[in-house]
Amino acid sequence: MLMSASSEFITLCQEQIALLTQGLGATLSVVYLTQELAEATTGEAKLIPVVVYPDTAVVRREDTAPASTRKSFTVRNALALPKLKQKLLTPSASGTSNNAQPPLQEEYVLNGNQIVLPLIHEGVMMGLLVTAREDRGWDEKERSEIQRIAQTLAIAIILDQRRAWLEHSLHQQQIIQEKQRDLLDNLLHQFRNPLTALRTFGKLLLKRLRSGDPNREVAASIVRESDRLQELLQQFDKVIDLTAADLAPFKLPDKQVFVEAAVQNEPKPALLLPGSEDKEADCALVDILNPLLASAKAIAQERKLQLIWEIPPNLPLVRVNSKTLREVLSNVIDNALKYTFAGGKILIQAGQEKPDFCGIAISDNGPGIPQQDLEHLGERHYRGVQAETEIPGSGLGLAIAKQLIEQMQGEIEVFSPAINSVIKSPSAPGTTFIIWLPIVEG
Incomplete structure (x- = not known):
């Protein structure tokens, strides 16, 4: 009609x-x-x-x-x-x-x-x-x-x-967006209460454990990850804080001439993640890696994986945003833990070298990444052959990591099979990610 x-x-x-x-x-x-x-x-x-x-x-x-x-x-x-x-x-x-x-x-x-x-x-x-x-x-x-x-x-x-169809479609899309925002508001509101309780329990547990107790580090990790969730929640609040003008139904101008404009390559906007607005500073890798290793060790133990790490002393300082780098490393380590089968190994090595950069290599002896998928890594929502498995995922972790590293003038390299011969085997070729970070001059 x-x-x-x-x-x-x-x-x-x-x-x-x-x-x-x-x-x-x-x-x-x-x-x-x-x-x-x-x-x-x-x-x-x-x-x-x-x-x-x-x-x-x-x-x-x-x-x-x-x-x-x-x-x-x-x-x-x-x-x-x-x-x-x-x-x-x-x-x-x-x-x-x-x-x-x-x-x-x-x-x-x-x-x-x-x-x-x-x-x-x-x-x-x-x-x-x-x-x-x-x-x-x-x-x-x-x-x-x-x-x-x-x-x-x-x-x-x-x-x-x-024109009429476009205006109608835009109006319908506006209605859907308003419903999605209401749903997101409700979910975030419901999320706050259990998060507050989790942080409180973690702090109480940390106070009751003595300094030499091996479980103290687990309790500290609970508090640390709860704080990270709290920061993410604050970023959610900023993103969804839209004004009435933002939600007004869109309507095409009555008397407007539209012309086709040349498409220009514009820089990608900064990601809204905890600390992404902070300035870069001189950081020691050991201070960033140690808390992440504590959490990864607990997850590896639960999943019956062997976590190995090699962090030599006297590593050069790197010029990074510490919170952003933690997000990157957390995503890459999480992928290694997720896609390695029970009984497998994950190896984290710091101190890789090349001119002006210091690298962190994260290797696993999982099934590896097919060649046809390697060139698509870093694309949002792309999962390749992993989409056919029962392993949950959104295809966003590596895309977020890649964009954040590039904002800090760093690089990410991917190798599959893994380049570390210690952990890989013919039946488990594995994957290696190397995160290159700019070192502090002098």
């Missing part, structure tokens, strides 16, 4: 009718739009007049006109509308998509003074242009001009319907 015509389309129709009136001497003209009947099962259609000239003209179908006027038709005060043939209301049998107006056929001419042209686009009739003059008939040149006007109207209908 056609959507309602816009005022701009009506104005265009009036301008085209003016060409018929002033340029060709038409005394009566009507532009109809075809509206399919939703309840009809036979594909019937009705025609709705959208522009009539002059305004006092009476529009009626030929089969309802008085018998005395059907053959000797005068156009002084009425314009007859022919009974439409079904083939004009459906796509053409050939399936061609030719935008050009079809040649004028005799069936479209009621008599020497009146012309009826279908407004057709890609084989579908969308309306009619009916025009007439009472003093003389139409010659071949005038008929060609009327066909060009009909073609202009057909294209205008398509553009106007696309």
Whole structure:
């Protein structure tokens, strides 16, 4: 069913009718739009007049006109509308998509003074242009001009319907976004209470454990990860704090000319993650890695994995955002723990070297990454063959890590099979990620 015509389309129709009136001497003209009947099962259609000239003209179908006027038709005060043939209301049998107006056929001419042209686009009739003059008939040149006007109207209908569809789609999308925001607000509100309780229990447990207790580090990790969740929650609050203007239904400007602009490569916006707005500073890798190793060790023990780490002393300082680097390392280590089978090994080595960079290598002896997936790593929501497994994931961890590292002028390299021969085997080729960080000069 056609959507309602816009005022701009009506104005265009009036301008085209003016060409018929002033340029060709038409005394009566009507532009109809075809509206399919939703309840009809036979594909019937009705025609709705959208522009009539002059305004006092009476529009009626030929089969309802008085018998005395059907053959000797005068156009002084009425314009007859022919009974439409079904083939004009459906796509053409050939399936061609030719935008050009079809040649004028005799069936479209009621008599020497009146012309009826279908407004057709890609084989579908969308309306009619009916025009007439009472003093003389139409010659071949005038008929060609009327066909060009009909073609202009057909294209205008398509553009106007696309505009209406776009505006309708944008409005529906706005409604969906408002519902999603309400749902997110509810979930975040429900998330706060258990998070507060978790942080409180972790702090109480930490106070009750003595300094030499091996479980003290586990309790400290609970508090640390709870603080990290709290920071993430604060970032969520900033992102969803939209104003009423942000949520106002979008509407296309009434009188606006749109032109196609050249596409430019713009830098990616900074990710809203804890500490991403902090400045970079000189950091010791051991201070960043030790808390992460404590958490990874607990997860590896639960999943029956062997975690090995090699962190030599006197590593050079690196110029990074410490909170951002923790997020990167956490994502990469989490992937190694997630995709390594029980009984496997994860090896974390710090101190890889290349000019101006210090590297951290994270290797595992999991199934590895197929060659066809390696080139897509870092693309958001891309999981490759892992999407076919039961291992949960969103395909965002590596994409986030890659973007954050690049913001700190670092790099990420991926090797599969793993480059460390100590842990890999033919049946478990594994993967190695090397995170290169800029070292402090001097």
